[in-house]
Amino acid sequence: MTSNSETMESYEIISDGIVSKIDLIRVPNKFIPEYRANIPIIDEGMRAILTEVRTELIREYPQKIQMLSETSGPQLKIEFLDLVQSKLRSLVPGLADETYIELSATLLHEMFGIGVLEILDSDPNLEEVVVNDSKSNVMVYHRKYGWLESNIRIESENKIEGFAEQIGRKVGRQITTLSPLLDAQLANGDRVNATLYPISKHGNTLDIRKFRAEPWTIIDFLLSKTVSPELVAFVWQAMQYELSMIVTGGTASGKTSLLNVFLPFIPPSQRIITIEDTSELVLPSFMQWVPLITRQPNSEGKGEVTMLDLLVNSLRMRPDRLVVGEIRKKDDAQTLFEALMTGHSVYATLHAETAQQVIKRLLSEPINLPDIEVSNLDLVLTAFRQRRTGVRRVLELAEVTEHYVAGKVELKTNNLFEWKPRDDTIERTINVSQKLETKLELYSGFTHDEIKSDIIEKQKVLGWMVDKRLKTTNEIGLAASLYYAKKEELLNLVESNGDSSKLETI
């Protein structure tokens, strides 16, 4: 380290008992700061012993080993670690307890996991861990600092391929030269993508997108200023009265997270069906929620269940609200908008940079929906991640409006909220709502003033929820549900600034 390197932050992470100190270091003349993982070093002699233990275990417990390589049961893991430790203690007695723990966890990671990457994978501050090839260091995406270069390198292309195969085995799929792409969701929720050389020209790649154990909540996003109280109250009202919404934004801008934090505001009397490729959405446990997940075909090309299959099927399941993780294909978009036409409330994410571009994408090739169908969409909420700072904000909330030009319908968007980067605030624009308010008046029976005071009331409830730091999706869902079922009692609790534990007793 040169004298003017600067340590930005240090912390410890624990992975199956292996404790590693992490230093985040800004290095002069380097564009990307360093993620230095101080992981235990295992010398040659000890490696030889681990190899011996491995051979013995495969010989003595073939069934257990087979099961561990195909599943990921925590109990099996513990049994394995115990076995390795007792073998090590008899082979090399007298080491420190933590050394046995480190060695057994290392063998576990090598045999059934993704080796040293398991350690990075257990850092809750990381969103993503990527291997680009065996010639460069593993890169990580840190929640606070963005991309960092780690001091870890996977030493050979074979080894990266081995990890990809290992991941494939756990999800019942194969990655081979003939089928060199793998996309999978692991039992812990992580999403993994792997590609093999020469499809990836520089070498084999691995991309691990980590699943957050604790999903984001609207309270987190209010506290981090990703959203503003008035905007949340506005979307809440729109959701209450069954208006439909698409959440858009660039890659990893936070679309799915943003959609998810609003779902607890759906009235609890309604039946919700969610459709996703990988399971990311989480709703309060007391809601009537049917999550459906697509399936890729197996290695013989059988057993595929597509998003379209699920969409068509879901319409026979009497949903009040239909939520689609991400619209990608023409057929999916068409079916979704047909559902919208036939009176379902629909929520989805779609990749685009702005509300304008959402409309354009829906209307042009390859999706090519007719204007009349797209005009049924009420709101577009745009997520945005500033590349430089990594800060995530709602960029805009727009309503979709129709204009008649020379006897033809033309769709436009009307921004109702906008993020002002200069003051970092999300503000109600001066634009008057052209369609939404008429629709709301129709659905809710409210007058213009009542719509306004309803938003103020919701903001009060949200203010209390933030003040009391409601934590879980369940708690937030409970407060939202009481707002519908026992409004007076909830408002009394809010007015009297009562404790959140009282929610249970209302």
Ligand SMILES: Nc1ncnc2c1ncn2[C@@H]1O[C@H](COP(=O)(O)OP(=O)(O)O)[C@@H](O)[C@H]1O
């Ligand atoms: N407002 C936010 N603040 C901090 N991190 C966020 C926020 N929204 C999303 N994230 C994180 O960013 C990553 C990408 O989010 P995700 O919702 O999956 O994006 P998208 O659906 O646009 O690809 C995830 O790791 C998620 O936890």
Ligand SMILES: [Mg+2]
């Ligand atoms: Mg997403």
